[in-house]
Amino acid sequence: MKVSQLIGERTKERPADCTAPSHTLMMRGGYLCSVASGIWSQTSALRRVTRKIEDILRGEMEAIGGQEVQLPVVMPAALWQESGRYESIGAEMARFSDRNGTPMVLGMTHEEAAVHLVREYGRRAERYPFMIYQIQTKFRDEARPRAGLIRVREFTMKDAYSFHTTQADLEDYYSECHRAYERIFAKVGIPEVVSVLSDSGMMGGAVSHEFMLLTDIGEDSIAVCADCGFHANTEVLRRDDGICPVCGKQSITVKRGIEVGNIFQLGTKYTRAMHMTYRAQNGEERHPLMGCYGIGVGRLAAAVCEVRHDDRGLVWPMRIAPWQVHLCAVRADDAAVHSTADALYKQLSSCGIEVLYDDRDVRAGVMFAEADLMGVPLRVVISPRNLENGMAELCFRDSGEVRMVRTEALCTQISLLIRSQSSES
Amino acid sequence: MKVSQLIGERTKERPADCTAPSHTLMMRGGYLCSVASGIWSQTSALRRVTRKIEDILRGEMEAIGGQEVQLPVVMPAALWQESGRYESIGAEMARFSDRNGTPMVLGMTHEEAAVHLVREYGRRAERYPFMIYQIQTKFRDEARPRAGLIRVREFTMKDAYSFHTTQADLEDYYSECHRAYERIFAKVGIPEVVSVLSDSGMMGGAVSHEFMLLTDIGEDSIAVCADCGFHANTEVLRRDDGICPVCGKQSITVKRGIEVGNIFQLGTKYTRAMHMTYRAQNGEERHPLMGCYGIGVGRLAAAVCEVRHDDRGLVWPMRIAPWQVHLCAVRADDAAVHSTADALYKQLSSCGIEVLYDDRDVRAGVMFAEADLMGVPLRVVISPRNLENGMAELCFRDSGEVRMVRTEALCTQISLLIRSQSSES
Numbered sequence: 001m002k003v004s005q006l007i008g009e010r011t012k013e014r015p016a017d018c019t020a021p022s023h024t025l026m027m028r029g030g031y032l033c034s035v036a037s038g039i040w041s042q043t044s045a046l047r048r049v050t051r052k053i054e055d056i057l058r059g060e061m062e063a064i065g066g067q068e069v070q071l072p073v074v075m076p077a078a079l080w081q082e083s084g085r086y087e088s089i090g091a092e093m094a095r096f097s098d099r100n101g102t103p104m105v106l107g108m109t110h111e112e113a114a115v116h117l118v119r120e121y122g123r124r125a126e127r128y129p130f131m132i133y134q135i136q137t138k139f140r141d142e143a144r145p146r147a148g149l150i151r152v153r154e155f156t157m158k159d160a161y162s163f164h165t166t167q168a169d170l171e172d173y174y175s176e177c178h179r180a181y182e183r184i185f186a187k188v189g190i191p192e193v194v195s196v197l198s199d200s201g202m203m204g205g206a207v208s209h210e211f212m213l214l215t216d217i218g219e220d221s222i223a224v225c226a227d228c229g230f231h232a233n234t235e236v237l238r239r240d241d242g243i244c245p246v247c248g249k250q251s252i253t254v255k256r257g258i259e260v261g262n263i264f265q266l267g268t269k270y271t272r273a274m275h276m277t278y279r280a281q282n283g284e285e286r287h288p289l290m291g292c293y294g295i296g297v298g299r300l301a302a303a304v305c306e307v308r309h310d311d312r313g314l315v316w317p318m319r320i321a322p323w324q325v326h327l328c329a330v331r332a333d334d335a336a337v338h339s340t341a342d343a344l345y346k347q348l349s350s351c352g353i354e355v356l357y358d359d360r361d362v363r364a365g366v367m368f369a370e371a372d373l374m375g376v377p378l379r380v381v382i383s384p385r386n387l388e389n390g391m392a393e394l395c396f397r398d399s400g401e402v403r404m405v406r407t408e409a410l411c412t413q414i415s416l417l418i419r420s421q422s423s424e425s
Numbered sequence: 426m427k428v429s430q431l432i433g434e435r436t437k438e439r440p441a442d443c444t445a446p447s448h449t450l451m452m453r454g455g456y457l458c459s460v461a462s463g464i465w466s467q468t469s470a471l472r473r474v475t476r477k478i479e480d481i482l483r484g485e486m487e488a489i490g491g492q493e494v495q496l497p498v499v500m501p502a503a504l505w506q507e508s509g510r511y512e513s514i515g516a517e518m519a520r521f522s523d524r525n526g527t528p529m530v531l532g533m534t535h536e537e538a539a540v541h542l543v544r545e546y547g548r549r550a551e552r553y554p555f556m557i558y559q560i561q562t563k564f565r566d567e568a569r570p571r572a573g574l575i576r577v578r579e580f581t582m583k584d585a586y587s588f589h590t591t592q593a594d595l596e597d598y599y600s601e602c603h604r605a606y607e608r609i610f611a612k613v614g615i616p617e618v619v620s621v622l623s624d625s626g627m628m629g630g631a632v633s634h635e636f637m638l639l640t641d642i643g644e645d646s647i648a649v650c651a652d653c654g655f656h657a658n659t660e661v662l663r664r665d666d667g668i669c670p671v672c673g674k675q676s677i678t679v680k681r682g683i684e685v686g687n688i689f690q691l692g693t694k695y696t697r698a699m700h701m702t703y704r705a706q707n708g709e710e711r712h713p714l715m716g717c718y719g720i721g722v723g724r725l726a727a728a729v730c731e732v733r734h735d736d737r738g739l740v741w742p743m744r745i746a747p748w749q750v751h752l753c754a755v756r757a758d759d760a761a762v763h764s765t766a767d768a769l770y771k772q773l774s775s776c777g778i779e780v781l782y783d784d785r786d787v788r789a790g791v792m793f794a795e796a797d798l799m800g801v802p803l804r805v806v807i808s809p810r811n812l813e814n815g816m817a818e819l820c821f822r823d824s825g826e827v828r829m830v831r832t833e834a835l836c837t838q839i840s841l842l843i844r845s846q847s848s849e850s
Contacts (some may be wrong), residue, residue, distance in 0.1 A: 007492055007546050007555060033542050036501040036527075041542045044492035044557070049659035051493070066467035067432055068476070071577050072529070073498060073520070073562050076461040094499070098578075100568045102461075104519075105533075106499070112644050121432045130432060132469070137498050137562050153523075154497050236505075271686045412682045 001044075001084065001325065001369070006030070007360040008043035010370050020217045022305035023148025025314050038145025038153030045374070048322040048354075050156065050297050054135050056187050056319070057158040057295060058219035060180045064173075066133045066160055071113035073137050078101035079112045092141045108140040111270045111292060114161035118277045122163055128278070129169055135297065147217060150258060160293040163271075165278065170289045174207070174265055177293050181211055181261050184295065184380055188192045189304050189317025193260060196222055196231040208264040212257035213303045220257050223302050227251035260303045266290040308398075314375025318421035321324035324355040325414060326376035328363045330383040339410075340392075340407060341382045344390045347411050353418065372397070378414060382407075426469075426748070428783040428795070431455070433468035445770040447730035448573025450739050454799050460834045463578030465723075470799070473747040473779075475581065475722050477601060479560050479746070481612050482583040485605045489598075490556045493587055495540040500561050502528035504537045508698045510545050533565040536695045536717060537584035544701045547588055547713055551690050553703070554594055558585035560722065561702065572642060574727035575683060585718040588696075595714045597630070598842055602718050606636055606686050610672045614742025617807065618685055621656040633689040637682035638728045646684050652676040661826050674758025685728045691715040732807055733823075739800025743846035750839060751801035755789045755808040765817075766807045766830060772836050778843065799821070802846065803839060807832075 008030025018024040025034045029102070031046040042050065058068065077095070078086075080086035086105070094106040107113065114132060121127060135158045142153050151153075160177070172401040178195065185193040196208045210233060212222050221234040228247035234254055235244065242252045268287040277285040308315045318324065324347060329341035338359070345357045356376055358367050363381070371379055381393040391409060394403045405413055433455025437725060443449040450459045467475065483493065500537035502520070503510035511530070520538065521530040523671040532538065539557060546552060560583045569577050574580075585602070589595040603620065610618040620634045635658060637647050646659040659679055667677045696702075702710040726745070733740045743749065750773060754766035763784070770782045781801055782794050787807070796804055803804040806818040819828045830838055 001492075005490075005552070005555065007494070007543055007557060009545050035497050035538065036542060037501060039497045039501075041497060041538060042495040043542070044494055047493045047495050047559075050495070065430075067426075068470050068472045069432070069469055070467040070475070070581075072460050072464045074464060074564050074579050076464075079460065091524040094521055094523065096519055098519065099516040113460065113466060116460060122435050127430070130430065132432060134472075139499050140650060143524065154499050156495075176474075208727070221652075272660065280749055390763065 020147035022302040045322045051322045054086040061133045066131045068130045071110045108141040115274045125278045130163045131162040149298040156297040158295045162291040164289045206265045211261035214257045218256040218258040263293045313373035316375045323354040325355045326371045326379045327357045328381045329359045332359045445572035449728040470747045477745045486558045491556045491706045494557045496535045531564040541701045550703045553590045556587040574723040581722040583720045587716040589714045636686035639682045643683040644682040686720040687720045738798035741800045748779040750780045751796045751804045752782045753806045754784045757784045
């Protein structure tokens with residue numbers, strides 16, 4: 001892709017009303033376009049990132065036996081009346097009547113539709129456990145959308161639903177999914193995400209965990225014990241004295257975090273309400289136990305940006321970067337620069353390397369500032385001066401390291417770098 | 426994937442209210458689950474098909490320079506007021522008020538959101554032409570949903586929007602997209618799709634074409650000239666005398682078809698209404714010309730089923746089949762059968778071949794009937810009798826051909842078959 005043909009405007013100025021770095025930098029880098037409060041269009045730069053995240057999510061869900069399905073965005077209210085949530089959920093659920101006057105809702109989560117899909121299949125005990133997941137648009141009418149993709153109204157979510165005949169089996173699978181989530185966060189480039197036991201869990205109800213990325217712009221408060229490593233949502237602390245409920249020491253500090261995923265042991269709440277049963281060996285009809293597991297795709301991309309950026313712009317991890325290489329032809333009006341950069345663009349592309357190619361007639365300073373802003377991991381600079389010696393600059397966006405490489409060795413060296421950076425963690 | 430773990434029920438009986446073969450067979454094969462009138466859940470078997478179709482669509486859109494974006498499903502009414510369509514579209518558009526009382530709509534098409542996204546970028550003449558596309562959920566409140574995925578209310582659509590500064594450039598790109606559509610239909614397995622000039626075109630307005638799959642269950646009528654090959658929507662024929670408007674002979678017959686895609690030269694309708702302009706060389710502000718190009722993913726899958734099935738079930742083309750091989754272990758209780766089939770399942774899977782493995786303890790007749798119904802292109806049958814000679818049956822779902830193959834040669838032979846069938850047309 002040539003920068004000159006890339007739809008999306010890069011700007012120097014911070015747009016008004018941007019406070020979170022991910023929001024500011026995605027706007028400035030031409031990744032995002034606001035359509036309404038909490039409703040966004042993604043340009044192709046961001047869509048390339050979200051597709052890579054979706055592929056990682058898909059891979060990890062398949063690895064733990066998940067079957068990808070597609071559940072509807074628009075559902076009849078009757079389905080939500082079965083579970084009781086049509087009444088219990090408030091203004092955050094969008095509702096409308098269809099042309100026949102039938103009340104409909106927009107899905108903000110899909111427990112009801114999941115049970116509806118597997119209710120017949122799940123009548124036989126020997127078919128358990130099983131898990132379905134989807135990557136689908138959802139709408140939640142948030143009162144206060146904020147911070148770009150951190151808190152939105154329309155979002156794409158990976159939501160998964162597992163079904164079990166025993167609590168032990170649910171717990172095993174829940175742990176397996178917990179580990180899959182750790183792999184997901186490591187792969188997208190934020191291995192520092194921590195899981196915290198959330199409120200419902202500590203209160204003796206069903207167990208649930210939130211996966212938190214600790215950062216100052218987060219909306220959640222997390223109690224962290226400096227001594228034993230205990231983490232929990234502050235809602236679960238019954239005392240305000242800084243004493244850790246696990247190790248007993250006065251070592252709790254409160255940090256802020258973004259919730260980037262959550263997992264729940266739902267038990268029989270939905271299967272009971274929606275009359276999903278299987279026949280146990282003793283002939284008894286029983287309600288299966290459910291787990292559910294969510295990750296918002298756009299919020300995850302934004303969370304990565306919150307911790308992977310610097311003063312100059314975004315610093316995408318290799319695995320989810322929109323492109324792997326940003327090729328800059330400095331003085332593209334110079335015939336040698338132009339032909340070398342063109343040839344390299346073709347060579348890299350034919351090796352399956354994703355290249356954003358800047359062959360515009362702009363000053364080097366402008367070109368580099370925009371490259372820094374967009375945050376592609378590797379940069380290759382072809383300039384008249386270095387080309388005289390048959391060399392090019394290979395720059396690393398994260399460390400700032402610059403290597404001089406012979407132009408004919410670039411493709412091989414870049415391929416190796418991409419391979420190693422894509423298999424880390 | 427093992428059949429025993431595949432979510433979705435296969436049934437012998439034709440469900441009530443199914444008339445179209447695609448609807449009947451997708452229901453009987455466990456591909457589909459009805460949630461409400463015109464609203465469906467897809468099981469993983471169908472999701473595997475739609476994902477492959479989406480990948481084909483993506484590949485062909487990228488090949489003609491398209492940039493994948495993501496536009497919102499839920500949009501503010503104000504955006505549709507800009508184009509005038511908020512008023513001109515009737516009950517088929519779903520509308521609701523958000524929690525603040527702001528009127529919102531569900532997208533049934535995205536011309537407004539597309540213009541909104543590129544309006545700033547498109548201010549400079551030298552940036553034209555460009556094209557954006559997305560694969561996204563849409564909702565159109567059809568009065569009479571019918572025939573499974575043929576006419577629905579919620580659907581996934583590939584919609585593309587191109588922008589141009591001259592009519593000639595729009596026409597060139599329109600032709601390029603027409604050719605891309607021909608490649609798409611060939612790749613998904615229905616090269617017999619024809620394009621017909623549609624009403625608006627013949628009436629002198631903007632040009633548009635519909636891509637039609639001729640089949641009796643279609644809802645559209647197409648005039649076909651047996652002599653010169655002229656095709657058009659019957660709405661464009663001004664006379665009812667069977668005389669071809671092109672060759673003048675009395676050779677018109679009327680056939681029925683399913684519309685599987687459409688392309689439109691929109692001109693400046695949206696860019697004018699929404700004040701999108703660029704500065705021409707002479708300094709004048711001009712409205713760019715637009716084209717738009719749609720293909721419904723689910724309807725395309727259903728259309729393939731309409732013409733690729735027989736009395737026993739579906740007959741998926743290799744490129745979009747949910748799995749490439751259906752492996753049947755007949756008498757899986759026989760130790761040799763079981764271990765051979767297990768080993769083959771692993772071997773094929775490790776070669777990247779997608780296998781649906783039936784190792785259930787059911788009669789061969791039941792197993793084969795279900796395999797016929799599901800329609801996977803290649804079937805491998807491991808049975809005690811053939812295994813005595815070190816052989817297995819390799820069966821072709823489309824032709825009915827059966828070959829005896831030595832078990833150790835299966836993987837190689839299947840790989841070659843898949844490769845050749847995936848590169849046809």
